[in-house]
Amino acid sequence: MKNDALRTSNSTDKAQLTVVRRAYAKQIMFAAGITDVRMETALANLRREAFLQSGPWPIMHPMRGYRMTPDDDPVYLYQDLLVGIVPEKGLNNGQPSFLIFLISLGRPREGERIVHIGAGQGYYTAVMA
Numbered sequence: 001m002k003n004d005a006l007r008t009s010n011s012t013d014k015a016q017l018t019v020v021r022r023a024y025a026k027q028i029m030f031a032a033g034i035t036d037v038r039m040e041t042a043l044a045n046l047r048r049e050a051f052l053q054s055g056p057w058p059i060m061h062p063m064r065g066y067r068m069t070p071d072d073d074p075v076y077l078y079q080d081l082l083v084g085i086v087p088e089k090g091l092n093n094g095q096p097s098f099l100i101f102l103i104s105l106g107r108p109r110e111g112e113r114i115v116h117i118g119a120g121q122g123y124y125t126a127v128m129a
Contacts, residue, residue, distance in 0.1 A: 012074065032104065034100065039104070039127060052083055055073070055074070059084070060082035
């Protein structure tokens with residue numbers, strides 16, 4: 001907890017991030033072309049930054065490649081863009097709308113068990129949970 005307080009001391013405050021996360025969830029669901037209240041709620045409640053290394057973060061911008069965020073404010077993570085995990089190897093945490101769309105194709109129902117095999121950071125596994 002102490003490290004979180006230090007990391008976010010100059011960042012967007014908690015109430016503002018709650019609003020940003022809700023807007024992000026709505027935008028991702030719209031971009032994915034699906035309506036699933038459970039997934040939208042998961043996206044709005046999960047802290048994407050908790051599944052990544054400490055910021056600043058490498059964000060993949062179409063046609064410009066990876067660019068580092070100016071600082072460690074998590075507000076930069078709430079876009080429908082890839083965040084680099086190991087950018088020099090092209091490893092990232094995935095484009096949210098694309099992966100939410102793929103998850104929706106499995107038509108997960110409440111109470112079902114899902115096995116997610118991946119090489120990422122666990123963010124989309126948490127969305128499915």
